[in-house]
Every structure is written in C-alpha cells, then in structure tokens.
Amino acid sequence: MAPVVVGVSLKMYFGHAAAKDWFARVADRVRSHPGLASGAVELFVIPTYLQILPARDAFAGSPVRIGAQDVAVADSGPFTGEVSAAELAEVGVSIAEIGHAERRRLFGETDDAVAAKAAASLRGGVTPLVCVGEAERLGPKAAAAATVAQLRRSLSGAPAGPVVVAYEPVWAIGASEPAPVEHIAAVTTALRMALDIAPDRAGSSVIYGGSAGPGLLTELGRSVDGLFLGRFAHDPENLAAVLDEATALAETRVAS
Numbered sequence: 001m002a003p004v005v006v007g008v009s010l011k012m013y014f015g016h017a018a019a020k021d022w023f024a025r026v027a028d029r030v031r032s033h034p035g036l037a038s039g040a041v042e043l044f045v046i047p048t049y050l051q052i053l054p055a056r057d058a059f060a061g062s063p064v065r066i067g068a069q070d071v072a073v074a075d076s077g078p079f080t081g082e083v084s085a086a087e088l089a090e091v092g093v094s095i096a097e098i099g100h101a102e103r104r105r106l107f108g109e110t111d112d113a114v115a116a117k118a119a120a121s122l123r124g125g126v127t128p129l130v131c132v133g134e135a136e137r138l139g140p141k142a143a144a145a146a147t148v149a150q151l152r153r154s155l156s157g158a159p160a161g162p163v164v165v166a167y168e169p170v171w172a173i174g175a176s177e178p179a180p181v182e183h184i185a186a187v188t189t190a191l192r193m194a195l196d197i198a199p200d201r202a203g204s205s206v207i208y209g210g211s212a213g214p215g216l217l218t219e220l221g222r223s224v225d226g227l228f229l230g231r232f233a234h235d236p237e238n239l240a241a242v243l244d245e246a247t248a249l250a251e252t253r254v255a256s
C-alpha cells in the first residue's frame, strides 16, 4: 500500500536562521516517529531554495524527503534565476512543487509552463508535486470538473511517471479554515479517478492543501492520500499531530 503523504511548504515565511531552527525542532520531533519509521507515512518538507542544503543536513539519516518550491522548464542553459531538476536531484531534492496558486497568480505561471516543468521534473528524476484547484468558490461538481481539466492541461506531454497532485482550492489557501470535507472529497475522488485511468501515472497520490491542520485528515479519511500543510505546520507539535493522524489512516488503508 502506498504511504500516506504529509507535506509542508514553508513558502517564504521564515528567514534562514528561523528555518534552520524549525528543521532542528521538526527533525527532533519526527526522527523516531513510528509512522515514518515503518514507511506507512511519508513526509516531505519544501523550504526556499537557499534553505534546501541546511534542510537536507538537518534531516540526514531520516526518511524525510526534501523538496523545492519550483523548478526550471529547461535542463540547462541561459535561464537566469532558474534551477534545473537535475541540479535539484544532485543535492538530494526528490520532489518539486509546480504551479502553486501563488505562482500562477503572482508570477503568471500558466498550465503550459506547469506542464513543461512537470516534464522537466520527470526527466530529471524528481517527482512533480502538481498543484491544482479552482480559483473561485464553486459547487463540488463544477470544482471537480474544472480541477480535473486543469490537471490534464498541467500534465500534457509530461513523460510517464508517478506524480503527487495537491488539490488546493485557491479560496481556501491562507484562509481561517479549510474547504468543507464533502467538497474536498468530491474533488479528490475525481482527481484520483483521472489518474487511475491515465496509462502512465501508476503510483500517483492526491493530497489536500489549503488551511489544513490537525483534525482534518481524520475527518477526510480515505478520500485523500494525505495533506499539504502551510501555516499550520509552523508549530512542530501541529505537524507531529498530523503525522499521528496519518499513521492511523495508513492502518485503516492496510486493513481494508
């Protein structure tokens, strides 16, 4: 059974010293976590580019995966400011976040750019973490249709390989509470079906992000493969609580 996936993006919340402090506290808290140790739960941490090396060092010897918040569309060459998937892989990054709502909205990232980055990631041996989600509040059916279509566009032309899809309704990011459980379940179920029928995406997962914190995974149960946390992971105790819930969820998945 594939592990339950818990991810954290630190976005640009922490400076260098604060990020290092968070890595040390989280590493301390999760190093002997039974869910992580058994492989039932997978944790990835996505700091800024500059924080990747200290994160790798802080989590060395643990199964925690280190991610990047973006990746270049090209493999090498004159692309000022960009970092290639191959270089990310070289320093131990195994997952690259692509098409987050903030990048789509603030930096004009299109589905075409997302698809090119997903392709570059897979070519470079880095798992794409493809972020999708409706911009406006819609009913669950319309949101599912819009999000599945966005996922198809976001993976168009990408080579075969597993992806992690983060369903993040834009209106639930940075909010006081997540989207309603029934809404999330309707969309994640549709996304999973779309991945299941894709011939080349075996082993993919669908996780939810957007004001996610302790308690949500238990409510969502098996309608998701995990959670993608933002602000509510700044307190390592919250993250530990979510990892406990993920471990309990993994047990129900094995039991079925």
Ligand SMILES: O=C(CO)COP(=O)(O)O
Pocket: 009, 100, 168, 172, 173, 174, 175, 209, 210, 211, 212, 228, 229, 230, 231, 232
């Ligand atoms: O965008 C998110 C994770 O990438 C979610 O962030 P928040 O949980 O802070 O809303």
